[in-house]
Amino acid sequence: MSNTSHEVAQGPHHTSGAASTALSAHSIDKKFPGVLANDSVDFDVRAGEVHTLLGENGAGKSTLAAVLCGLYQPDAGYLMRNGKRINLSSPRAGLQHGIAMVHQHFRLVERFTVSENVILGSRDLPFKLNRREINEKVAAVAESYGLPIDPDATVGDLSVGQRQRVEIVKALYQGAEILLLDEPTAVLVPSEVEKLFENVHAMTAAGKSIVFISHKLGEVVEISDRVTVLRNGRVTGHVSGRGTTDTKELARLMVGRDIELNAQRATHATGHEVLQIRNLSLSIDDVAVLTEISFNVHAGEMVGIAGVAGNGQRELADTIAGLISPTSGSVSISGAMTTDCGPIQAREVGLAYVPEDRLGMGLVPSMSILDNLLLTRDRQIVVDRVSVRPEAARLIEQFEIKANGPDHLARKLSGGNAQKVLLARELSGGRSATKLLVVCSPTRGLDVGAIETVRRLINDARSAGQAILLISEDLDEVLSLSDRVLVLYRGAVVHETSGETAQLSQVGAAMAGLS
Amino acid sequence: MMHIPFRVVFEQRGETPRRLSLLVPLASVFAALFFGALFLLATGHSPIDTYSNMFQDGFASFNGITDTLALSTVLICTGISAAFAFQMNLYNIGGEGQLYLGLIGGAWAGIALGDHLPTLMMVPLVLLCGALAGAAWIFVPAFVRSRLGTSEIVSTLLLTYIGASLIKHVIYTPGSFFRNPNTSFPQGRLVADSASLDSFGSSRLYPTFFVALIIAGALYWVVKRTEFGYRINVISDSPRAAHYAGINARRTTMWVMLISGALSGLAGAMLIVGPYGKIEPSIITLGYGYAGIVVAALARNNLGVIIVSGILFSGLRVGGNNLQVTTDTPIHIGVMLQGAILLFALGGEAFRRYHIHVVRVHDATVKKVAA
Ligand SMILES: Nc1ncnc2c1ncn2[C@@H]1O[C@H](COP(=O)(O)OP(=O)(O)O)[C@@H](O)[C@H]1O
Numbered sequence: 001m002s003n004t005s006h007e008v009a010q011g012p013h014h015t016s017g018a019a020s021t022a023l024s025a026h027s028i029d030k031k032f033p034g035v036l037a038n039d040s041v042d043f044d045v046r047a048g049e050v051h052t053l054l055g056e057n058g059a060g061k062s063t064l065a066a067v068l069c070g071l072y073q074p075d076a077g078y079l080m081r082n083g084k085r086i087n088l089s090s091p092r093a094g095l096q097h098g099i100a101m102v103h104q105h106f107r108l109v110e111r112f113t114v115s116e117n118v119i120l121g122s123r124d125l126p127f128k129l130n131r132r133e134i135n136e137k138v139a140a141v142a143e144s145y146g147l148p149i150d151p152d153a154t155v156g157d158l159s160v161g162q163r164q165r166v167e168i169v170k171a172l173y174q175g176a177e178i179l180l181l182d183e184p185t186a187v188l189v190p191s192e193v194e195k196l197f198e199n200v201h202a203m204t205a206a207g208k209s210i211v212f213i214s215h216k217l218g219e220v221v222e223i224s225d226r227v228t229v230l231r232n233g234r235v236t237g238h239v240s241g242r243g244t245t246d247t248k249e250l251a252r253l254m255v256g257r258d259i260e261l262n263a264q265r266a267t268h269a270t271g272h273e274v275l276q277i278r279n280l281s282l283s284i285d286d287v288a289v290l291t292e293i294s295f296n297v298h299a300g301e302m303v304g305i306a307g308v309a310g311n312g313q314r315e316l317a318d319t320i321a322g323l324i325s326p327t328s329g330s331v332s333i334s335g336a337m338t339t340d341c342g343p344i345q346a347r348e349v350g351l352a353y354v355p356e357d358r359l360g361m362g363l364v365p366s367m368s369i370l371d372n373l374l375l376t377r378d379r380q381i382v383v384d385r386v387s388v389r390p391e392a393a394r395l396i397e398q399f400e401i402k403a404n405g406p407d408h409l410a411r412k413l414s415g416g417n418a419q420k421v422l423l424a425r426e427l428s429g430g431r432s433a434t435k436l437l438v439v440c441s442p443t444r445g446l447d448v449g450a451i452e453t454v455r456r457l458i459n460d461a462r463s464a465g466q467a468i469l470l471i472s473e474d475l476d477e478v479l480s481l482s483d484r485v486l487v488l489y490r491g492a493v494v495h496e497t498s499g500e501t502a503q504l505s506q507v508g509a510a511m512a513g514l515s
Numbered sequence: 516m517m518h519i520p521f522r523v524v525f526e527q528r529g530e531t532p533r534r535l536s537l538l539v540p541l542a543s544v545f546a547a548l549f550f551g552a553l554f555l556l557a558t559g560h561s562p563i564d565t566y567s568n569m570f571q572d573g574f575a576s577f578n579g580i581t582d583t584l585a586l587s588t589v590l591i592c593t594g595i596s597a598a599f600a601f602q603m604n605l606y607n608i609g610g611e612g613q614l615y616l617g618l619i620g621g622a623w624a625g626i627a628l629g630d631h632l633p634t635l636m637m638v639p640l641v642l643l644c645g646a647l648a649g650a651a652w653i654f655v656p657a658f659v660r661s662r663l664g665t666s667e668i669v670s671t672l673l674l675t676y677i678g679a680s681l682i683k684h685v686i687y688t689p690g691s692f693f694r695n696p697n698t699s700f701p702q703g704r705l706v707a708d709s710a711s712l713d714s715f716g717s718s719r720l721y722p723t724f725f726v727a728l729i730i731a732g733a734l735y736w737v738v739k740r741t742e743f744g745y746r747i748n749v750i751s752d753s754p755r756a757a758h759y760a761g762i763n764a765r766r767t768t769m770w771v772m773l774i775s776g777a778l779s780g781l782a783g784a785m786l787i788v789g790p791y792g793k794i795e796p797s798i799i800t801l802g803y804g805y806a807g808i809v810v811a812a813l814a815r816n817n818l819g820v821i822i823v824s825g826i827l828f829s830g831l832r833v834g835g836n837n838l839q840v841t842t843d844t845p846i847h848i849g850v851m852l853q854g855a856i857l858l859f860a861l862g863g864e865a866f867r868r869y870h871i872h873v874v875r876v877h878d879a880t881v882k883k884v885a886a
């Protein structure tokens with residue numbers, strides 16, 4: 001990913017200009033109640049190429065893919081396979097035409113083995129399965145595309161990256177010629193992404209077509225032969241990937257305006273220690289979740305915690321926020337010990353916390369923006385909404401929240417606007433002025449425009465002298481924003497580096513536990 | 516292979532259209548009346564006469580209205596008891612049992628405190644003791660629910676049976692404090708005169724009706740406007756958000772259940788200061804506590820609507836019960852109509868929550884799948 005532009009400029013891909021169109025969609029319309037998810041979309045993919053669908057969340061990428069594989073029937077428009085019109089009434093019909101989709105959310109049976117999952121749904125199985133034969137066949141398919149996988153492993157024991165491999169092997173086993181990969185990199189660590197890209201190249205080399213879906217510009221430029229950009233269900237542009245390195249142009253097509261993608265690291269002299277963590281350990285049900293963590297965050301400094309999901313990030317944040325009592329060790333905020341004190345005391349000394357889970361933890365979905373602003377504040381016995389209303393209106397304006405006003409329900413906000421409400425509340429201080437902001441995955445699932453705003457808000461908070469602890473699985477985000485980066489692996493800090501000099505490969509290796 | 520060419524698809528609605536919120540309950544009542552009419556016709560009764568009689572007896576005569584409001588006094592209390600617990604997704608199924616304890620607590624105060632106090636102090640004391648007894652009856656379910664997460668559905672229901680036995684015990688045991696010592700026939704002992712209210716004029720409606728209205732309004736206000744209500748809303752919607760904000764869910768759960776129990780107990784005590792003046796063992800056959808669950812369900816647990824649903828349901832019940840007196844229609848028809856309205860009203864929920872449509876399964880699909 002670091003050598004994106006170079007690779008694309010050289011074009012190491014295998015398309016031959018004369019390759020014929022394998023699958024095409026013509027003027028596809030697909031309506032859902034209240035939204036036109038696809039609006040006369042034209043799309044085609046040739047044999048042996050990677051054609052990317054790029055677009056923000058909700059642009060209609062998954063919907064188009066579902067139409068292409070037969071999961072949805074379009075309201076208008078039609079599909080052609082090798083120049084002949086086809087009518088796909090189900091994913092099975094799609095499969096018969098060699099079209100298979102790897103969904104954003106895997107559809108595997110965890111208790112089954114890899115081979116069992118791969119043959120699941122096959123029609124012409126004998127009454128009695130010959131396991132050895134099937135295993136060999138599965139392994140052979142996997143090998144030929146560089147997708148090593150143990151056919152006898154139970155899927156429940158596999159990592160996310162391996163499960164994805166199982167899905168791909170399954171599609172290939174079923175005879176797919178055209179694979180639709182819906183946001184395959186969203187769940188992967190950098191090393192896994194690289195591996196996936198190698199597999200993709202192996203598949204295109206063998207003449208398969210790949211429809212790659214993503215909203216991450218960097219990887220799109222790296223992997224694609226061609227890019228089609230979707231916005232609000234419409235195609236806003238086609239870009240030939242090779243030779244085009246202009247991520248700005250792609251971003252503009254995606255969002256509809258110019259945006260600044262690389263939030264620059266603020267270079268501020270850092271002040272006194274705001275957050276001090278000493279030898280923090282946590283066990284839950286006798287399983288060590290955090291072990292001997294110690295670090296500080298200074299005023300005006302942003303410390304980033306990188307790591308693959310499930311390595312203790314959430315527990316670390318919750319412990320700092322006073323939601324979990326550690327087994328041993330201490331947390332202090334602005335010089336006050338807050339270990340075991342509970343969230344309210346921690347907030348009284350300046351904590352603000354934006355949890356990973358926006359709706360359901362940070363915000364109460366069925367309550368209004370106004371009531372949600374009150375969640376972490378001091379409320380009287382009779383809740384005084386009248387005097388908070390003007391402030392709510394002001395915050396909605398200041399944070400550019402798209403809402404009908406303070407009474408807008410949180411669950412009716414888009415992801416980006418929900419996140420802005422959360423940030424508005426946490427940054428505007430409640431029980432005391434915010435001194436420490438703990439943010440978890442602040443931009444996950446947001447569209448590019450909202451990502452830009454959210455990063456800017458967090459950066460502004462740092463510039464205003466707040467100490468920031470940024471916990472995110474998005475490594476690019478951590479590396480581009482943080483002054484200091486710590487890598488959390490199995491509950492321990494295994495790597496520490498300054499943000500400026502951080503090496504993607506080193507941090508990536510540490511995240512995978514290889515350091 | 517047999518193939519059905521149609522499929523019924525339930526598609527969840529993101530948002531219920533406003534007109535449906537009104538239309539569905541109305542349509543439910545009409546559907547129930549239509550269904551009841553078929554039944555009446557089949558059993559040789561005139562639906563029009565029966566319905567007009569029911570309406571007359573339930574809502575359109577002086578006695579009908581006052582009887583309806585009198586019954587609603589109790590049903591509003593047990594209705595908010597159920598609906599209030601439901602604000603936190605707690606199912607207090609045992610309002611019936613808490614009502615029995617309210618009878619006992621209220622009767623105890625009415626007898627034990629004697630004639631020493633004026634009515635203005637005595638009646639509130641009786642009501643208070645009934646409420647406390649109801650709260651005490653739910654204490655154990657509330658405690659185990661808030662500490663251990665033990666289902667309150669089972670525990671509150673079980674305690675109802677024990678409550679019924681307790682009522683029988685205090686009335687049928689010779690020499691019991693609550694038993695009338697002057698009759699050999701087992702009867703409740705009358706409370707002091709100062710603990711009894713007079714009804715309005717010739718009606719059977721007591722001033723406790725206004726107490727019920729005030730309490731319904733007050734609880735509505737508490738949930739909408741106060742910190743306590745705010746906490747209830749947070750916890751019921753997302754317990755994790757409550758944890759995040761430092762809201763103590765256990766304590767709130769405890770309080771909500773205790774208040775719910777107190778409301779059913781209050782309903783029992785209202786029967787003491789109102790019509791009965793004593794523990795009347797036949798009350799356990801009337802099911803006022805259970806009816807409260809129905810009233811709450813009809814109001815979709817919306818505290819603002821309990822008064823309306825309580826009065827409607829009471830009118831239906833009064834009208835239905837009177838059928839037997841004013842016509843020769845068996846009482847069971849009235850009961851059946853009540854049941855039908857409830858079923859249709861609750862069944863109508865499906866239409867509010869789901870967009871239901873029938874789709875043709877394409878022939879093409881059929882062939883492919885069958886192939
Ligand atoms: N099954 C569905 N029912 C209703 N609306 C849907 C459904 N699937 C997608 N949508 C809507 O269609 C639009 C496009 O969604 P989607 O194709 O999932 O976008 P993307 O994959 O680009 O993020 C969104 O507004 C989404 O809310």
Ligand SMILES: [Mg+2]
Pocket residue numbers: 058061062063104182183
């Ligand atoms: Mg999608």
